[in-house]
Amino acid sequence: MTSQDRVPMVQLLNPEGEYGVPSAYAEYGKYIEALKEEDFLKFYRDMARMRRFDYEATALQRQGQLGLWIPAIGQEAAQIGSGYAVGHNDHIFPSYREHGVAITHGIDLMSILKMLRGVNHGGWNPDETRFHLYAIVLATQTLHATGYAMGVKFDGKVGNGDLENDLAVITYIGDGATAEGEASESFLFAATNKVPLVYFIQNNQYAISSPVATQTTVPLFQRGAGFGVPGIRIDGNDVLASYAVTKKHMDDAREGAGPHLIEALTYRMGAHTSSDDPTKYRSKDEEEYWKARDPLARLEKFLRRQGINQSFFDECEAAGEELSAYVRSETFALGNPPIENMFKHVYSEAHPLIEEQLAWLEGYEASFDDASGNGGAH
Amino acid sequence: MSQIAYFNLPDVGEGLTEAEIVTWKVSVGDNVSVNQIIVEIETAKSLVELPVPFAGVVSELLAKEGDTVEVGKPIIAVKVAGTVGAVSTATSAIKIIDENEAAAAAADIAASVTDEPKKTPNLVGYGVMEGSHSGSRRRRGPIAATAPAVAAAAASLPPANPATELHNTVALASSEKVIAKPPIRKLARDLGVDLANISGSGVAGEILREDVVNGATQASVFRNLSTPEAPKTAEERIPVKGVRKAIATAMVQSAFTAPHVSIFVDVDATRTMEYVKRLKDSTDFAGVKVTPLLIMAKAMIWAVRRNPMVNSTWTDEEIIVHNFVNFGIAAATPRGLIVPNIKNAHEMSMLELAQAIQQLAATARDGKTTPADMKDGTITITNIGVFGVDTGTPILNPGEVGIVALGSIRPKPWVVNNEIQIRQVTTIGATFDHRVVDGDVASRFVQDVASVMEEPALLLD
Structure with a gap:
């Protein structure tokens, strides 16, 4: 963690909630400048929603209502920011922790809970939502995404200079899954075919219990370079960096620039899954270090600096209560699916x-x- | 109207069957809110806090701290103001009854706490086949088989016994294959147990540790004791050549030119074994093989300094007393017995000696020992303990006047302070050339070696 801190990364919102665009990353500033107040509020609202959903799902698992829960607390900025940067034609190939990205694409959160209760296989239609089904087998989604992006290219829907109608593909992958062979195969095919694909690596520091330092000796944003996939590291707990950088590289991909990789440096504040006990492999000090970089608290500080008043945060809190009550009652009432x-x-x-x-x-x-x-x- | 809601112990891992109640965070009479943490449990995987699914007043705690509770058993009852909303029966995580039925139901619940385990469906549970078979579901009769294979399986099932049916079906399907986890397979290999001959007592016929251990008591008795097939010819002639011939010549020369005298001493080698363990654990010795032989070698080199005569050579004209130790180690190799030696072993530290022994053994095993490696030895050790033998009367390596045999080290009764204790005991056997070494010197040398084996700290002298 400490050695990784020295690698430069795109940060537009510091942990104190202060906004600024460093000259080295000036190209990303315009994407934030184009946002309206409502967009910032939307980011916060959905990040808070994602966190509240996570708390409730964790409780439901502990009450015997879900077989498993996969928490994503701490990764809200990486997911909500990048999720909203995806264009209206683009396709998303998630891993299994992308509840926040699902929120940005209107997925009914009950579908996710049903899957983790074992009563469906996802249940949403990827054709309609452009958000494909969760990939439980690590890194397989990178190949699905590469294949899809190759198809997009064959269809001639890329590089026409028409950002509204051209389309690109984004795939989400964790730090641990970069070690899978599929990830390397995907980098190679994406690069040699110059497909419109963005890899969004959420480096949440652990592959279950294996720290990232045991998985790679070079920073992950450099992982694709040898294959021909350039990369950039961002502060994954900064929702504005996550949005701006993803937006730019999705645009570039649509324009025919080929694949790009984004490593979002973040931290899984909870367990790997409800079957995991992180106290066995990481320290309180480390958790405190990341708590001070909480993505939600950071955005709240920013919004308060911008003059957003308490009533907005109260609304978010009330919406959270409502969401909790909704998923609770729905989950408790879930029957077994028809065997067919x-x-x-x-x-x-x-x-x-x-x-x-x-x-x-x-x-x-x-x-x-x-x-x-x-x-x-x- | 109010209701009593029971929260049953959930499977919080993937296929856990039970958990221990560690700490209750609430007491009877407490108000609880939805998702309030009420108890800390410990599963096979970790400590987990459980949030209660209802709001209300705690009316009963159904398990005590320290109790191990099976998944699906109720642990807390909460009196809910009004009614709990729609609750599916797809999981048995909670049970809700109206308060006016509570008295009758309480008896049921109480019974279920102490009863035979209620079969409970786990949402995820590849570990618990029985658990996934709900006890309240009763088969009405044999199922209508649609495929021949299924028909055959169904026909061979014992008549309806709902509690075991699923179990049998699974065992039947997997009867040809050995099901055992890797550590159990290794245990079987170590104990010489053939898993194919073991019938597993676990779910779906899985072979468990106790199955292997039970199988081993029989297997180990008969291990290596099978009677080989009777040879077809009346006799077999093996040409005397090579290493065999060299061994024979050396043994005859040694046994019939040097008058051998052998002495033995039993020794409590417990501390040696502890010392070996400490060395193994030390970082300095990482990757280096440490055995009792190493300590014995060091002991002999030390004892040679105190009794130089055992480290000498007899020629008919003179006795050459060596002030260096070329330490011979008898090694059984695929080609026969050879005795390479470690040159100038007296100058070596414990670590250097350990490395040299390891190197010598590896070279011998690979058949790469050179004649030079075997020349100019001054004293020898032979480790017969590795063959499970207590001790022996070793024959001198020609040109040397002393050889020590290290027997097996095993737990035996031993008198310590007038009490019988179990100690790690071995017997040191040593042979000397009586032309050079008299009984007093021989005894003192062996006693010195024994002292070090009893207390390796003497080496620090």
Whole structure:
């Protein structure tokens, strides 16, 4: 962590909430200048929403309502900022922790909870939302994204000088997943095919319990360089840097500049998942260091400096209460999905083996006493 | 109307079956709000705080601190003002009853706390097959089999016994394959147990540690004791050549020219074993092999200084007493017994000696020991303990007048301060050329070696 601190990174909002564009990063300033007050409020509102959702989901897991929860507290700025920088035609290939990016693209948060309860596989339509399904297998989404971006290029939807109609692809990946072979394969194909793709690495410092220093000897923003994917590091807890830098490189990608990599230096303030206990591998001091760099608190300081008054923050708090109550009551009322769901999407067309298996399972389920009411499938 | 809501212990990990109640944060009569932390539990993975799903007044704590509770058992009852909203029955994480039914229900709940484990569905649970089979679901009859393979499996199932059916089905499906975790496989290999012959008592026939251990008591008794097939010929002739011939010549020359005298002493080597362990753990010795043989070698080199006659050579004209130690180590190699030696071992520190022994053993094992390595030895050690033998009467390496055998070191009863204790005991056996070494010198030398084995701190002298 300390050695990484010395690597320069794009920071437009310091931990005290003061805004400034260093001359080295002047090119990013215009993206912030184009924002209106409502945009800043939207950033805060959704970051607060994301955090509140995370707290509630954590509690629901501890109450036996979810099989697993994957917290993202601390990564709000990286996700909300970059998520809003994605254009209206662009496609997003997330990992499994991108609840904030999901919020920026209107995904019903209940879909995410259903997946972590095991009653659906995501449940949203990537064609409509342009937010693809969570990739549980590490780094596979980088290949999906590369393939999609190659398709975009084959379709001629890139480099026409038309930022409104051209499109680019962004994929989210963690620091740990950069060590997967898929990530390297993806860098190579993205570079040699010069596809419109932005890699957004959220370096949250740990691959479950392995600190980033044990995973790489060079900063991750340099990881793609040898393949031909240039990179830049940003302060991942600065929502403005996250927005501006992503916006610029998505625009560049749409204009045909080829792939680019953004490393957002951030910190997972909670556990890797609800099955993990971070106190076993990291220190209180380290957690305190990052708490002082809390992305939400930083944006709040900025907004207060801008004259945003308490009533706005009260509104956000009330909205959080409402969201909590909503996901609680919805989650507690979730039944079991019909058993045919698990067979539905194995093949795109009817398949005799699948039909046979479904018939067997239906027979098996029907052989239980319905009186128990415990089989939601009846 | 108010309701009593029970919060059952959830599976907070992925497939956990139980947890220990560590600390209650609330007492009966306390007001609690939704998501208030009420208890700290310890699972197989970590300490976890549980938030309560309801708001109300705590009416009962159903487990005590220190209790181990199974997943799915109620741990707290909360009297809820009004009613809890819609609650799905898809999980058994909570149970809600109307207050006027509470008295009857309480008996049920109390019974379920002490009862046989209630089978509870886990949301995620590859670890608990039984748990995923809800006890309240009862099969009405055999299922209509749709595929021949399924029909065969169903036909061979025992008649309806809902509690075990799923378990059997799984075991049946996997009966051809050995299911055991890697550490269990290693344990089996170490104990010489063939997993294919073990029937597993775990879920789906998984072989557990105790299965292997139980299997081992039988397996280890018969280990290496199988009777080889009777040879087909009446006799077998092996040409005497090479290393075998050299060994024979040396042994005859040694045994019939030097009058051998052997002496033995039992020694409590507990401290040596502790010292070995300390050296192994020290960073200086990282990557260096440390064994009791090293301590014994160092002990002999030290004892040579006090009894130089054991480190000499007999020629018919004179006795050459060496003031250096070329320390021989008898090594069993694929090609037979050889005795390379470490030149000037008396000048070496413990670490240097350890490295030299390691190097010597590696060279011997690779068959790369040169004649020079075996020349000019002055005294020898033979480690027969590694073969599980207590001790022996070693035969002198030709040209030398002393050899010491290190036997196996194992726990044995030993008298300490008039009490029998279990100590790590070994027997030192030594042979000398009586032409040079008399009984008093031999005894003193062996006693010196024994003293160091009993108290390696003497080496600091």
